[in-house]
Amino acid sequence: MNTDILIGVLSRVIKLREEMWVQDKDNVKPLRLVIMSATLRVSDFAENTTLFPKPPPIINVPGRSHPVTVHFSRRTSSDYVTDTIRKASKIHARLPPGGILIFLTGQNEISGVCRKLEARYGAKALAERKKRRGVLPVRANVAAEESGQKVTVAPAQADVEAEDVDLGAEEELALDVDDNTAEAIQDDEALDSDEDMNDENLGIDKEESEVPMHVVPLYALLPSEKQMKVFEPPPEGSRLVVVSTNVAETSLTIPGIRYVVDCGRAKERRYDVANGVQAFQVSWISKASAAQRAGRAGRTGPGHCYRLYSSALFESYFEQFSQPEILRMPIEGVVLQMKSMHIDAVVNFPFPTPPDRFSLKKAEDVLKHLGALTSEKSPTDLGSKITEIGRAMSLFPLSPRFSRMLVSGRQHGCLPYIIAIVSALSVGDPFLREEALAAAEDESDEESESDELAHLTSEAVRAKEARRLRRKAFFQSQETHASLGNHASDVFRMLSVVGAYEYAGGGHQFCAEHFVRPKAMEEIHKLRAQISSIVQTNFSDASAGFEANLLPPNALQLKVLRQLLTAGFIDQIAVRKDKVSKEAATGRQFTTSRGVPYRALGVDDDVYIHPSSVLAGQPPPDFVVYLEVVRTSKVWLKGVTVVNAAWLSSLGKSMCTYSKPIKTADGKLLVIPHFGPGGWELPPVSPPQ
Structure with missing residues (x-):
């Protein structure tokens, strides 16, 4: 997607440089642009008059290969x-x-x-x-x-x-x-x-x-x-x-x-x-x-x-x-990057393959909810302007949701934890899943289990017992890391293993014992150092040195981290269905979250907390924030964190509507916020200023 922006900008630069060369301004010389690719869809460039008013010459260089x-x-x-x-x-x-x-x-x-x-x-x-x-x-x-x-x-x-x-x-x-x-x-x-x-x-x-x-x-x-x-x-x-x-x-x-x-x-x-x-x-x-x-x-x-x-x-x-990727992925990062480059009218930009207007509007809406763009349009109707928060967010080569968490993370000493979380989320879930254990068994170190299995003589029985011990170790490791934050967040499970990895000095032995992918953990380690460097360069008041040995966050920091996650994914909230639907209000008590339906913003189908989540075995919370929603046999919420309903009215003001003021017995004025298009009722608050 960055390539699309680069080529679009260069197409404008070429024209400007040629005009300056013709007018003999500042000894500027014309720019020659050569685009090379083995799989390029040439028509997107040669026939795109918005990109190049005159079709550029096409040179086909056959590759050196043998007959197939x-x-x-x-x-x-x-x-x-x-x-x-x-x-x-x-x-x-x-x-x-x-x-x-x-x-x-x-x-x-x-x-x-x-x-x-x-x-x-x-x-x-x-x-x-x-x-x-x-x-x-x-x-x-x-x-x-x-x-x-x-x-x-x-x-x-x-x-x-x-x-x-x-x-x-x-x-x-x-x-x-x-x-x-x-x-x-x-x-x-x-x-x-x-x-x-x-x-x-x-x-x-x-x-x-x-x-x-x-x-x-x-x-x-x-x-x-x-x-x-x-x-x-x-x-x-x-x-x-x-x-x-x-x-x-x-x-x-x-x-x-x-x-x-x-x-x-x-x-x-x-x-x-x-x-x-x-x-x-x-x-x-x-x-x-x-x-x-x-x-x-x-x-x-x-x-x-x-x-x-x-x-x-x-x-x-x-x-x-x-x-093209720009048609297959969320593009709020592209829009924010272009707004920070003073390209306000994104819809008029010469993309090689332009995204549709609905995708651009959705991206701008997300950025408004994150506080990166102003809610009002500019007088010239060229789209919303970037805010100071948005300009700070654009300094990070990350998803706007992650950069929003970083920009707001300088409180209560939470920034090192946010950097670790954002690094892990950017790389992806480092944990091996249960189904991957079978493949990993063949590569495991047999000597590590030889003492426990020495008394077994049958090869089949030894293999079965080895699988049982490995599965037991897997679930024990999952439980250990899920316990950070009292089983309230899948993200905290990742934070726990990142902190333990850094404390242990990394290495393949740690990855084998904790059932994580070595390649992912190495990438998270490198990304932590890179993001820490960007923070120190751009925010002089932030002390975000690369801390190898992070202490576990305290109760206050865990609460703040959950609020920061909610702020970054404020438009990805789900509520338990029986709380907002009369048909689903059965009044029964749930012991676990498995099979309990939720309603998610903008999703018509019932959604469910993924079985791999740390919340799957816990009583279902009323509100959760999720990182992604994936469709397989059902629609699943992945990367789930428990949310306090009272936070939504303050963190997501742009997504709330309010009732008429109500006077309480002690003379206070309160309003009832309703969140999202479905108007989910939230706890009463003081009228917004």
């Missing part, structure tokens, strides 16, 4: 994970040496495919199978050669270089590895395969190979040192298999990749501007992304790309390009 043969599937199966395993097995058994790059949508899929391929083609699995069958190693062929017998070598075992085989030629290896070349001409656009796709009929057992696979996962949440394994050469005599998300699409080139298996899908965060609901959806990629994926097979030699979808589906349902 693209194979479409005859049918498009909905079970693409099973298809992926089958296709990788056939490539491994039938085709010459070369790395395989598999594209899938997320961590769980990648972990599952890695386990299945490792169980069938891993070095240990092959050794076990040889042992069971009593088959001599492949070296036995040497004796056959010496005796003059003919030896048959599978393609995967042959020592073939890319230059020796033209994989794009019309020979057996250039055809689809499925041997269904006659059927490939019929390209049916069917989402359901006519084959049985269950695990029992994977067809893997038919694909025999004595060459081991070196299977390596790759996704964004993987620790850096494990991500780097994709660049290491595989063990001698093994085939490299990388199972990745779209992080391998354009960001990096993995050496030795000759085969690409593309499922054609990607998991993306979809944001509904109208109600703020986010959903992680698996959807088809664009044609430009598919071309990028295929190109990974042609970096070091001729290659093949196997697409697990039909060409008819590709032509009919794949968009030409992916949707």
